[in-house]
Amino acid sequence: MSDFAAATAVTRAEGGAVAAVLDPGWDVGGGVLNGGYLLAVAARAAVLDSPHPHPVAMSASYLRATGPGPVTLDVVPGPSGRTLAHAAVTLRGPDGPSLAVQATTATLTDDAPLWAARPPAIAPVEDCLGSDGTVAGRPTKEVGLRHRVETRLDPATAGWLRGHPSGEPVMRAWIRLADGTAPDPFALLLFADVLPPTSWAIGLYGWAPTVQLQVLVRALPAPGWCLVEARASEVAGGWLDEDYRIWDATGRLVAQSRQLARVPR
Amino acid sequence: MSDFAAATAVTRAEGGAVAAVLDPGWDVGGGVLNGGYLLAVAARAAVLDSPHPHPVAMSASYLRATGPGPVTLDVVPGPSGRTLAHAAVTLRGPDGPSLAVQATTATLTDDAPLWAARPPAIAPVEDCLGSDGTVAGRPTKEVGLRHRVETRLDPATAGWLRGHPSGEPVMRAWIRLADGTAPDPFALLLFADVLPPTSWAIGLYGWAPTVQLQVLVRALPAPGWCLVEARASEVAGGWLDEDYRIWDATGRLVAQSRQLARVPR
Numbered sequence: 001m002s003d004f005a006a007a008t009a010v011t012r013a014e015g016g017a018v019a020a021v022l023d024p025g026w027d028v029g030g031g032v033l034n035g036g037y038l039l040a041v042a043a044r045a046a047v048l049d050s051p052h053p054h055p056v057a058m059s060a061s062y063l064r065a066t067g068p069g070p071v072t073l074d075v076v077p078g079p080s081g082r083t084l085a086h087a088a089v090t091l092r093g094p095d096g097p098s099l100a101v102q103a104t105t106a107t108l109t110d111d112a113p114l115w116a117a118r119p120p121a122i123a124p125v126e127d128c129l130g131s132d133g134t135v136a137g138r139p140t141k142e143v144g145l146r147h148r149v150e151t152r153l154d155p156a157t158a159g160w161l162r163g164h165p166s167g168e169p170v171m172r173a174w175i176r177l178a179d180g181t182a183p184d185p186f187a188l189l190l191f192a193d194v195l196p197p198t199s200w201a202i203g204l205y206g207w208a209p210t211v212q213l214q215v216l217v218r219a220l221p222a223p224g225w226c227l228v229e230a231r232a233s234e235v236a237g238g239w240l241d242e243d244y245r246i247w248d249a250t251g252r253l254v255a256q257s258r259q260l261a262r263v264p265r
Numbered sequence: 266m267s268d269f270a271a272a273t274a275v276t277r278a279e280g281g282a283v284a285a286v287l288d289p290g291w292d293v294g295g296g297v298l299n300g301g302y303l304l305a306v307a308a309r310a311a312v313l314d315s316p317h318p319h320p321v322a323m324s325a326s327y328l329r330a331t332g333p334g335p336v337t338l339d340v341v342p343g344p345s346g347r348t349l350a351h352a353a354v355t356l357r358g359p360d361g362p363s364l365a366v367q368a369t370t371a372t373l374t375d376d377a378p379l380w381a382a383r384p385p386a387i388a389p390v391e392d393c394l395g396s397d398g399t400v401a402g403r404p405t406k407e408v409g410l411r412h413r414v415e416t417r418l419d420p421a422t423a424g425w426l427r428g429h430p431s432g433e434p435v436m437r438a439w440i441r442l443a444d445g446t447a448p449d450p451f452a453l454l455l456f457a458d459v460l461p462p463t464s465w466a467i468g469l470y471g472w473a474p475t476v477q478l479q480v481l482v483r484a485l486p487a488p489g490w491c492l493v494e495a496r497a498s499e500v501a502g503g504w505l506d507e508d509y510r511i512w513d514a515t516g517r518l519v520a521q522s523r524q525l526a527r528v529p530r
Contacts, residue, residue, distance in 0.1 A: 056504070057477035057525045059324030061351050061367040063344050078365065079328050083503070083527065084476060086326050088353075088365055100343065100353055100367055102326040104477050104525070106504075113501035115434055115467055169380055202380055211349060212322035212369050214479035216506055216525050218499050233510065234483050234518045236378035238348070239321070239371075241481055241521060245498065253499045256506060258523050260322045260369070260481050262348065 002181035003148065004190070008037070010044040010073060017072050018045045022093075024068035026148055029141035032065045035210040035259075036193030037145070038099050040186045042089045045073035046103035050085045054185045057104035059214040066091070066098040108185060110220045110252070119227050119247040125174045128152035129161060135196075135205065136163035149194050150178050152225075157201060165203035169232035171195050174225040175246075182223035183248065189215050191226055191246055192257035198232040198242045199263050206263060208240055213259040224249030238262055267446035268413065269455070273302065275309040275338060282337050283310045287358075289333035291413055294406035297330045300475040300524075301458030302410070303364050305451045307354045310338035311368035315350045319450045322369035324479040331356070331363040373450060375485045375517070384492050384512040390439045393417035394426060400461075400470065401428035414459050415443050417490075422466060430468035434497035436460050439490040440511075447488035448513065454480050456491055456511055457522035463497040463507045464528050471528060473505055478524040489514025503527055 001009075007023035026037040043055035071093045078086030084106040091099040122128075131146055131153075133139055154172040159165055175191050177183065183191070192215040197208035227247045232240055240263045246255040266274075272288035291302040308320035336358045343351030349371040356364040387393075396411055396418075398404055419437040424430055440456050442448065448456070457480040462473035492512045497505055505528045511520040 057326075059326070059367055059477060059479055061322075061324070061343065061353075061369060063351050078326065078362070086328050086365070088326075097343070100351070102324055102365055102367060102477065104326060109502050111502045113499050114469070115497065115500040117498040204379070212324060212367060212479070212481075214324055214477070214523060216477075216523070218504065218506070219501060232380065233382040233521060234378050235380040236484060237374050237376045239483065241483070243521075256498060256508075256523065258479060258481070258521065 003179040004177050004181060004187060008040045008044055008186060010041065018048060018075055019070065019072050021070050022068045025144045027144040029143050031067045033068060034145050034193060035062055035213055036190040038066055038091065039215060040189045042073065042091055042099060042101045043103065043186055043189055045075050045089050046087045047105050049075065049077060050087065050105040051080060052085050052105040052107045054106060054108040054217065055103060055189060056106040056108065056217050058101055058189060060099055060101040061212050062210045063100060064095060064098045066093055108217065108220050116253050119251050120172060120229050122154045122172045122227055125152050125225055128154055128174055129158050135161060148178050150176050160200045165201055167202065169198045169202045169235060171198060171201055171230045173228050175228050176225050183221040183226055185217045188217050188221060188246060188255040191228060192244050192255055195228065195230050198230045199235055199240050204263055208261040208263045211260045211262060213257060215255060215257040217255050219252055219254045221248035221254040222250045235263060268444040269442050269446060269452060273305045273309055273451060275306065283313060283340055284335065284337055286335050287333045290409045292409040294408050296332045298333060299410050299458060300327055300478055301455040303331055303356065304480065305454045307338065307356055307364060307366045308368065308451055308454055310340050310354050311352045312370050314340065314342060315352065315370040316345060317350050317370040317372045319371060319373040319482065320368060320454060321371040321373065321482050323366055323454060325364055325366040326477050327364060327475045329360065329363045331358055373482065373485050381518050384516050385437060385494050387419045387437045387492055390417050390490055393419055393439055394423050400426060413443050415441050425465045425468065430466055432467065434463045434466045434500060436463060436466055436495045438493050440493050441490050448486040448491055450482045453482050453486060453511060453520040456493060457509050457520055460493065460495050463495045464500055464505050469528055473526040473528045476525045476527060478522060480520060480522040482520050484517055484519045486513035486519040487515045500528060
């Protein structure tokens with residue numbers, strides 16, 4: 001089992017509830033776990049009793065910060081059919097519910113699309129930039145996620161890394177699991193919230209906690225690096241949106257996400 | 266009270282539950298109500314007990330088609346603070362729950378943005394096309410929504426209307442409430458699902474029921490026409506995404522949405 005599969009595993013607990021032990025290694029600093037990681041755990045719970053194996057639409061409200069340790073996942077099934085199934089998943093830790101998710105599961109294919117957005121231009125992986133734990137010349141807080149997911153930033157959108165933010169809140173990067181396993185629909189949920197806040201690209205280096213995140217998984221990804229483009233459309237009044245599109249190694253659009261986050265004013 | 270405000274009104278029912286009578290006039294044909302209309306009703310319920318007046322992030326799973334008539338709305342409040350409040354809203358009709366919503370409410374402003382996407386080019390309203398109830402030379406089913414919301418399609422993205430679809434699933438339009446009232450955050454939820462399926466722009470004229478829809482409301486809209494751009498990123502395996510961005514009459518980005526819908530294969 002891959003590190004990611006083990007860290008997101010769920011088990012049937014006594015009485016029919018679903019349980020998981022959240023792994024401290026997938027944090028974004030300060031013992032707070034990454035939002036995409038939490039969404040992948042919720043998706044494992046959503047497919048347990050679904051007739052379909054894959055998360056295709058996951059919308060989550062991040063009610064409070066979630067740390068590592070044991071949690072329960074309440075899964076309330078909704079209508080279910082040949083094409084898709086609905087469920088509501090609530091992740092509950094020692095402080096109460098911290099994540100509330102609307103989950104739609106289905107059976108994904110790699111059928112050729114009738115129409116698909118093509119990937120943007122990006123430098124080859126070997127010309128892109130890894131993280132050395134500093135941003136704009138200052139060490140960042142220790143982030144476990146950085147060791148679990150390999151990220152290679154396109155130099156064209158990584159000026160902020162060296163203290164030279166651009167005028168545009170966009171980042172492109174190559175992404176893969178550090179344990180070497182191929183991406184799957186659950187990993188795409190993780191990838192959909194894996195880059196630093198897009199506002200860093202315009203020089204707003206503060207922490208930007210996710211308020212609500214929707215991820216659509218569109219196809220089974222091919223093995224290899226995924227290309228991620230993250231973009232904000234508006235930064236205003238203390239709010240930021242982040243819009244991700246993710247293509248697999250064959251150039252197929254495999255996931256999209258949008259989140260609303262808070263930014264320092 | 267405007268037609269829209271009356272049609273989306275909610276009242277406190279006996280025992281603390283919230284009730285509404287869904288208006289048959291906001292349908293998309295066959296007695297099925299529009300998804301954005303339903304989301305606006307859910308938002309009215311979400312703000313009832315919130316310390317904040319505006320929906321800022323609404324994610325909804327469309328569990329089954331919803332028709333007109335009396336419904337109840339169960340509102341389960343989540344964490345609430347100075348900046349935002351969470352709630353879960355379930356709309357329940359005679360056949361059971363038909364809409365499950367994660368709602369985030371807050372207090373919107375029209376503060377100048379630090380960064381904002383500019384509106385796309387579009388023909389002036391007077392050069393854009395209204396609907397005459399036909400598409401590609403054939404009468405469409407009777408759609409009440411068409412009489413409640415005025416839509417003027419940009420000729421550059423309206424070839425499909427005359428039976429000449431383009432190669433790109435994108436539509437631009439001017440939108441306003443037909444009753445003449447100015448847009449507000451609730452109307453933006455309606456506008457976020459108001460155009461025909463984006464797949465019509467590439468000649469797939471089938472019905473495309475919404476599976477899951479997220480709308481972000483970013484600012485208080487100015488009075489006047491709103492500019493809507495709807496775009497699909499992928500049409501594949503029976504699934505379609507629709508991505509809306511909405512600007513107000515001053516050119517300010519005021520809402521964004523993304524939905525996953527089904528399309529005929």
